[in-house]
């Protein structure tokens with residue numbers, strides 16, 4: 001996590017309505033030079049100023065599509081701002097309002113750990129290992145994957161990317177026995193591979209704090225998937241027990257969860273998908289339907305309020321599952337970065353160095369290319 005210096009005291013003396021008025025004025029002053037992006041998990045008072053809302057990938061693509069924008073203020077977390085910097089023109093300045101808005105999952109896979117793991121695995125296995133990283137990872141990890149014939153994936157196209165990485169290998173047809181290293185989220189890796197028909201015993205979990213990942217050479221050789229021991233601190237709060245309790249207390253309630261949830265939760269769910277999928281599913285749901293949703297609380301509450309009286313939408317957990325790092329982006333920090341931009345100063349710019357950017361772009365471009373592909377084995381992407 002990066003260090004965010006304290007804001008000047010004036011920002012602590014302004015209340016929410018004063019901050020909102022000042023942000024609105026700054027937006028007006030900057031006009032088309034500014035685009036504010038708001039991730040779905042942001043708090044409502046920040047989302048109110050977003051020109052676009054979406055998941056991390058959609059927002060980065062939208063940022064790249066803004067031809068007039070000089071400044072992209074990304075109300076999300078650090079890895080998202082890095083992706084926006086990689087995907088936008090070099091002239092575009094990407095700003096993260098609070099540098100301490102990191103992602104606990106991305107922080108679980110440091111590039112040094114990945115390089116160390118890669119060399120240890122290379123000493124043990126002979127077949128090709130394809131590194132696949134979820135977009136919720138640092139630019140350095142993305143660059144590693146891009147530079148080692150791997151790719152990024154999102155929660156919506158992880159299935160297509162895994163099929164591509166396996167190059168035709170299926171549970172019933174061993175193919176050329178290639179392996180996949182999936183990071184940093186073991187749950188997305190496990191849930192996706194299992195949905196493709198791979199049994200749980202075809203997967204091992206690599207603990208970067210242990211020698212040889214805490215595994216034996218035999219376990220690594222026998223596995224098809226090496227899953228990095230990482231997780232989302234928000235989605236791990238959902239449990240299978242909560243799903244059972246809701247089914248017992250409220251028959252007919254559909255359970256809809258994000259694939260960052262534990263495998264046992266996913267097994268209890270009626271539907272599993274990305275934040276965009278969750279939103280579309282609830283938008284299309286019939287009036288009178290009941291839903292328990294396993295994802296970040298701000299998004300679930302926003303959807304519950306939007307459809308109040310028409311559809312019954314609630315959080316799967318009875319405790320508030322909040323992304324605390326995303327929550328660091330507030331009106332004060334947004335106001336502070338916009339005040340500075342209006343005065344001709346850039347604060348909190350997120351800039352990825354050229355070589356990391358080049359290699360990470362390879363991994364991201366593969367992800368974008370694969371997103372549009374049908375679910376069939378792909379033999380060559382270069």
Ligand code: SF4
Nearest residue numbers: 103104105232234323
């Ligand atoms: S919800 Fe989880 S994966 Fe998403 S930014 Fe927060 S900690 Fe990271």
